[in-house]
Amino acid sequence: MRMYDLIMKKRNGEALNHQEIQYLVEEYVAGNIPDYQMSAFLMAVYFQGMTEEETLAMTLAVAHSGDMVDLSGIEGTKVDKHSTGGVGDKTTLIIAPIVAACGAKVAKMSGRGLGHTGGTVDKLESIPGLRTTLTREEFFEVVNKTGVSVIGQSGNLAPADKKLYALRDVTATVDSIPLIAVSIMSKKLAAGNDCILLDVKTGSGAFMKTLEDSVALAKEMVSIGENAGKRTVALITNMDIPLGHNIGNSLEVIEAVETLKGNGPQDLTVVCMHLASNMLYLAGKGTLDECKSMVKEVIANGKALEHLAAMVRAQGGDDAVIWDTQKFAKAPYSYEVCAKESGYITFMDTESCGIASAMLGAGRETKDSGIDFAAGIIIHKKVGDYVEKGESLATMYASREELFEAAAKRYLSAVTQKSIRAEEEKLVYARVTKEQVEYF
Numbered sequence: 134m135r136m137y138d139l140i141m142k143k144r145n146g147e148a149l150n151h152q153e154i155q156y157l158v159e160e161y162v163a164g165n166i167p168d169y170q171m172s173a174f175l176m177a178v179y180f181q182g183m184t185e186e187e188t189l190a191m192t193l194a195v196a197h198s199g200d201m202v203d204l205s206g207i208e209g210t211k212v213d214k215h216s217t218g219g220v221g222d223k224t225t226l227i228i229a230p231i232v233a234a235c236g237a238k239v240a241k242m243s244g245r246g247l248g249h250t251g252g253t254v255d256k257l258e259s260i261p262g263l264r265t266t267l268t269r270e271e272f273f274e275v276v277n278k279t280g281v282s283v284i285g286q287s288g289n290l291a292p293a294d295k296k297l298y299a300l301r302d303v304t305a306t307v308d309s310i311p312l313i314a315v316s317i318m319s320k321k322l323a324a325g326n327d328c329i330l331l332d333v334k335t336g337s338g339a340f341m342k343t344l345e346d347s348v349a350l351a352k353e354m355v356s357i358g359e360n361a362g363k364r365t366v367a368l369i370t371n372m373d374i375p376l377g378h379n380i381g382n383s384l385e386v387i388e389a390v391e392t393l394k395g396n397g398p399q400d401l402t403v404v405c406m407h408l409a410s411n412m413l414y415l416a417g418k419g420t421l422d423e424c425k426s427m428v429k430e431v432i433a434n435g436k437a438l439e440h441l442a443a444m445v446r447a448q449g450g451d452d453a454v455i456w457d458t459q460k461f462a463k464a465p466y467s468y469e470v471c472a473k474e475s476g477y478i479t480f481m482d483t484e485s486c487g488i489a490s491a492m493l494g495a496g497r498e499t500k501d502s503g504i505d506f507a508a509g510i511i512i513h514k515k516v517g518d519y520v521e522k523g524e525s526l527a528t529m530y531a532s533r534e535e536l537f538e539a540a541a542k543r544y545l546s547a548v549t550q551k552s553i554r555a556e557e558e559k560l561v562y563a564r565v566t567k568e569q570v571e572y573f
Contacts, residue, residue, distance in 0.1 A: 136160070136170045143177040151190045158194035162293045168300055175297070175306040183311040188353060189360045191311075195319035198293035202325035206273045209238045210416040213326035214408060215317060217350075220338045220487035221375035225253045225283060226389035227401075228409040230440035233280030234431040235409075235424075237416035240276045241283045242290070242324055254285045259383035259461070259506035263450030279443040291319045310346070314353040321358070328364040328415035331355070332408060335562065336373030338483025344369065344562055351565040359567040364415045367565040370404055371558055374516050375486050377401035381495040381509015381530065387458040393438040403560050411564070464507040464530035468537040472520045476550035481516055485547035492540040493531040505532050510544070516555055 134156050139149060149157075157174065160166045183191070204211050212232060216222055229239040243253035254265045265285040267275065275282035294316050301307045321329050331354050334340070335347035351367035358365025377398045379388040391397050392405060406428055413424035431437040442452040454460045490496060494505030512527045514520050526548060529537055564571045 154190040179309045195293040196322040199289035204325040211326040212328040212416045214330045216332040219334045219372040223385035231409040231437040234436040239281040260450040275447040318357040331367035334372035339372035369562040380490040382506045383461045384509040468529045469525045477554045479555035480549040482547040489540045489544040
């Protein structure tokens with residue numbers, strides 16, 4: 134078998150078989166296929182696409198290129214959730230303890246933030262003492278004891294994906310739906326859960342900017358999951374506006390706690406209700422309506438918050454900040470971002486809002502950058518709100534005053550105001566299963 138022949142076959146629009154895809158992934162990881170040939174193959178995929186069978190074969194080959202996590206040591210049904218990333222997206226901190234409180238198990242490996250999107254691991258590490266690096270035995274023990282554990286990605290999980298993504302990043306082949314699906318689903322399959330819920334973000338703060346592309350990606354990933362023997366559902370959710378009011382690590386944990394108390398922002402609460410009830414549905418806990426009732430119950434009776442605190446304690450964290458969020462360390466400086474004119478907010482460039490938060494120290498530009506856990510933004514006015522000239526749009530927090538000017542300028546550039554109120558956008562656009570796409 135020659136890589137040259139596989140490149141030509143894909144260039145000509147033909148489908149590769151399982152053995153050919155297995156060969157190119159294995160040989161590339163082994164260093165026997167050079168970057169220039171793999172780049173040519175990726176570009177051929179970009180233009181020619183992949184069949185359902187090819188995408189599944191490539192996902193499985195990438196998943197099996199490293200460790201395959203065996204979660205059989207954890208009792209019960211294990212359900213995972215993956216978000217394609219956004220701004221203010223602290224949903225894992227809310228839905229994981231909710232799902233655990235309802236009797237399913239959440240053994241989740243999450244990532245760190247990079248660029249304008251936040252990372253769940255960074256948010257958790259804003260809790261004093263909490264460890265996101267656990268041994269396999271510790272991880273299993275925490276899940277069996279509390280029903281939930283969220284840790285950083287560890288071990289040699291899908292090494293082929295790391296190599297392929299680095300290559301896609303410099304060859305203009307990142308935004309290929311089959312390749313995105315392979316990248317996400319290879320790691321989800323390697324993580325070993327029984328069921329997978331996919332939260333595919335769409336809009337100005339998301340990687341997928343249009344509903345059409347988001348649905349196409351969701352269908353591709355659901356097909357991969359189901360064909361690999363995992364119960365899989367995707368929700369298409371709105372990322373045209375930051376989710377909730379808080380952007381920044383400890384600020385987002387505080388908002389997650391408020392949501393678990395039943396006091397969260399309406400948009401965040403609604404999205405989390407959909408996500409948690411679908412996770413419980415996948416775990417076989419009942420119909421969607423029954424699962425939604427269970428979610429409401431564990432928020433109302435405080436059990437969901439108790440599960441978050443229990444996980445924090447089990448992972449070495451100080452759960453005092455969960456019971457009293459005033460105990461989180463505060464940023465020494467704050468700054469009000471005020472409206473330059475009166476009018477309705479009709480649009481927010483969500484990516485720019487995330488970048489503004491990162492500029493305050495809440496995010497990282499490179500993987501080695503440090504993070505200021507207390508830095509970030511609390512949004513006071515969002516799309517649909519009327520704002521008077523001089524009224525506060527948001528409050529910024531940072532450890533250095535000189536960071537405010539540039540960040541505030543970036544935030545103001547993200548907000549569009551007009552004299553007429555914009556139509557209200559949906560929070561959840563669609564639900565994608567193996568059988569159908571249901572639009573809301």
